[in-house]
Structure formats: C-alpha cells, structure tokens
Amino acid sequence: MIKFSQEKLLLLHQLISQETGGDAGVRDYGLLETAYQTYWNLSVPELTATFPDVLSPN
Numbered sequence: 599m600i601k602f603s604q605e606k607l608l609l610l611h612q613l614i615s616q617e618t619g620g621d622a623g624v625r626d627y628g629l630l631e632t633a634y635q636t637y638w639n640l641s642v643p644e645l646t647a648t649f650p651d652v653l654s655p656n
C-alpha cells in the first residue's frame with residue numbers, strides 16, 4: 599500500500615477540487631492530521647483482505 603505524505607494528500611485534494619469545482623480549502627488541519635494518523639495506525643483486516651477473503655462467508 600502506498601502511503602502519501604500529508605503534503606501530497608493536500609495536493610491531491612487541491613487537484614480534485616479544481617477538477618470537480620469544489621472548495622480546495624481545509625477547515626481544520628488538526629482534524630485532518632488526526633484522521634491521517636488514525637488511518638495509518640489502524641490495523642484493519644478489511645484493508646488488507648484478498649479477493650477470496652472478501653467473497654468468503656463469515
């Protein structure tokens with residue numbers, strides 16, 4: 599899995615906003631930082647599941 603830097607994440611946000619006409623601003627950088635760190639600190643099996651794992655019943 600590719601881990602983007604926060605700078606690249608903000609650049610990606612800006613590019614998508616320009617393409618779709620949205621607002622490129624960020625309201626709360628602290629919340630963005632928390633979300634970014636939480637995502638990479640979680641160990642979520644669904645994110646690393648293989649295709650057969652997804653199809654198998656629980």
